Amino acid sequence: MNARFGAELALAGLFDYLPDVYLYVKDRESRFIAANQSLWKMRGYESESEMLGKTDLDLHPRYLAERYMAEDRQVMESGTPLPNQIWLVPSQPGELKWFISSKMPLKSATGEIIGIAGVMRDLEKAKSAATSFDAFEKVVNFVLRNYEQPLRVNDLAAMVHLSVSQFDRRFKALYHMTPQQYILRVRLHAACHEILASGGTVAQIATRCGFYDQSYFSKQFRKHLGISPTDYRLRYQDSPGQLSDSLGLAPLLPS
Structure with missing residues (x-):
């Protein structure tokens, strides 16, 4: 083969x-x-x-x-x-x-x-040789470190000195998703980890992962994972073994 x-x-x-x-x-x-x-x-x-x-x-x-x-x-x-x-x-x-x-x-x-x-x-180690990618990598890392906080696309666009429309277009070309979809993806990834690594309730996990409405969190989780947060925990609760408590990256270095 x-x-x-x-x-x-x-x-x-x-x-x-x-x-x-x-x-x-x-x-x-x-x-x-x-x-x-x-x-x-x-x-x-x-x-x-x-x-x-x-x-x-x-x-x-x-x-x-x-x-x-x-x-x-x-x-x-x-x-x-x-x-x-x-x-x-x-x-x-x-x-x-x-x-x-x-x-x-x-x-x-x-x-x-x-x-x-x-x-x-x-992402903690990688450095791109392409200037345009470096700029967006800064945004990507910012979201990964702050996904539990309110995040506005216009603030992310300002980080790379672009209008919202320019930022949206270039981000989608690089990552094949909109900035909003990227933020949601990161939060859902973090939520999957939290569901299995912690004993928190669905409401607590939603808040810790940047969702300020449990109903919206559960709806998005089911839409993208095909299963409810509670059923996800039941299905995979014996899967991960030892998991770290944190998904944080090392602190950002001065630019």
Whole structure:
């Protein structure tokens, strides 16, 4: 099977020279068929071969793995890349960190989609060479550190000296979602973590994650996760094992 991915597997070795980038290649069943050194080491393996053939269900808590694999299917079914998506990813036992993940479908010589390739960047460490992306990364990090606070798009636009319409257009081009959708996505990711890592009520979790209306929180959670917050806890309560209490990033450095 791996012969079908020959060029992709040959190029994967180049990513061993980019320690802040995590590369993987998966087949149609979301089984890993290539991973760079940064990724397999982060997953706790001694070599790439130990990770190959496994899926996210073998590597991650089920509540995260099922969503990663659902996104894989989305990319393969649509046949289009999905860049710069924000995800919580286990980096060490008990620790979740914010990553930017980009995926693209892989096609055979006949045009058949045979898998995906993806890269991830740790938002706490990553520095982009592109000035335009650096500016928006500042906004992304601000939201990740302040998602529990009221956030206004016009304030975010002002951070990068753009009008709201310019900001909205450029943000959507980079992240394939509007700023409002990004804020909601971050808050829902944080809520998923809180539901499983804490014993808080739905109302308490909603407030801690920036939702000031429990009904709205529950509605959005069900819309995007396909399940209520209470049922989510029941389904995955044995999944995460040891989870850290905080999703905070290191303090922002002076610019």
